[in-house]
Amino acid sequence: MIKPYTKARLYINMPLNEGKIITLASDQMHYLLHVLRLGVGAPIAVFNGVDGEYLATITEALKKRCSISIKVRLRPQIQCHDLWLLFAPVKKARLDFIAQKASELGVRVIWPVKTDFCQINRVNDDRLTANAIEAAEQTERLDIAEIKPFSSLLTALQHIENDRLLIWCDEASAGHPALNISAALTTAPPHEKAAVLIGPEGGFSDSERTHLQSRANCLKVSLGPRILRADTAAMSALSCYQSICGDWKN
Numbered sequence: 001m002i003k004p005y006t007k008a009r010l011y012i013n014m015p016l017n018e019g020k021i022i023t024l025a026s027d028q029m030h031y032l033l034h035v036l037r038l039g040v041g042a043p044i045a046v047f048n049g050v051d052g053e054y055l056a057t058i059t060e061a062l063k064k065r066c067s068i069s070i071k072v073r074l075r076p077q078i079q080c081h082d083l084w085l086l087f088a089p090v091k092k093a094r095l096d097f098i099a100q101k102a103s104e105l106g107v108r109v110i111w112p113v114k115t116d117f118c119q120i121n122r123v124n125d126d127r128l129t130a131n132a133i134e135a136a137e138q139t140e141r142l143d144i145a146e147i148k149p150f151s152s153l154l155t156a157l158q159h160i161e162n163d164r165l166l167i168w169c170d171e172a173s174a175g176h177p178a179l180n181i182s183a184a185l186t187t188a189p190p191h192e193k194a195a196v197l198i199g200p201e202g203g204f205s206d207s208e209r210t211h212l213q214s215r216a217n218c219l220k221v222s223l224g225p226r227i228l229r230a231d232t233a234a235m236s237a238l239s240c241y242q243s244i245c246g247d248w249k250n
């Protein structure tokens with residue numbers, strides 16, 4: 001089926017099936033009726049991260065209520081490449097940026113981790129999830145990046161399967177041509193799953209380095225000659241991964 005043009009694409013947190021009528025939450029109603037100025041009959045696309053993407057039309061546009069009717073399925077559900085991002089969180093706006101951009105770049109799991117030199121003690125999971133949803137709506141991806149609860153780096157590493165390639169971006173490798181991320185990924189062992197690890201503003205501690213160095217399936221890489229801020233480093237590493245091993249290859 002040729003995908004019809006729709007001005008809006010909404011994430012709906014409930015099962016979707018043909019013929020279902022859904023009353024929208026007030027923020028979604030505001031977005032459709034007042035920001036986009038859509039009215040009864042307007043087509044929109046909806047998805048829930050599980051059932052694929054559906055065409056829907058607005059069936060009711062009242063002052064305090066907006067309903068949509070689910071029509072045909074446009075696309076079956078697919079998941080993004082099995083790529084995770086583990087990172088030591090930074091302050092608010094840049095944390096939002098990381099969640100949004102990592103979602104745009106097709107990361108399946110976003111995992112904020114507490115490292116020895118991380119200055120942040122709390123992370124608002126709901127806010128990260130809202131960023132991931134907004135990015136999914138914009139980028140036409142069908143799944144929502146999963147936000148793992150903020151946990152210690154060691155806990156997170158214990159949950160990383162042995163066959164998941166861990167791409168450790170180490171600022172101490174900056175400028176070492178032998179560790180250049182592009183070369184490292186081009187010759188990386190074949191793998192189905194990967195995770196990029198980004199440290200905090202203070203970098204990794206000696207004991208974290210020792211732990212990571214002894215880990216199997218861990219690829220220590222440089223992101224070039226300059227020390228990048230954590231958010232720049234994360235997006236650079238994810239872009240390199242997607243172009244060499246991930247879904248930009250196709």
Ligand code: SAM
Pocket residue numbers: 169170171172173174175197198199200201202203204221222223224225226227228229230233234
């Ligand atoms: N304060 C640290 C220093 O000056 O050595 C810099 C930490 S950097 C702001 C934050 C994280 O980004 C690092 O822990 C690393 O994961 C990643 N990073 C930044 N630049 C990098 C580079 N050139 N190569 C590899 N990783 C880099």
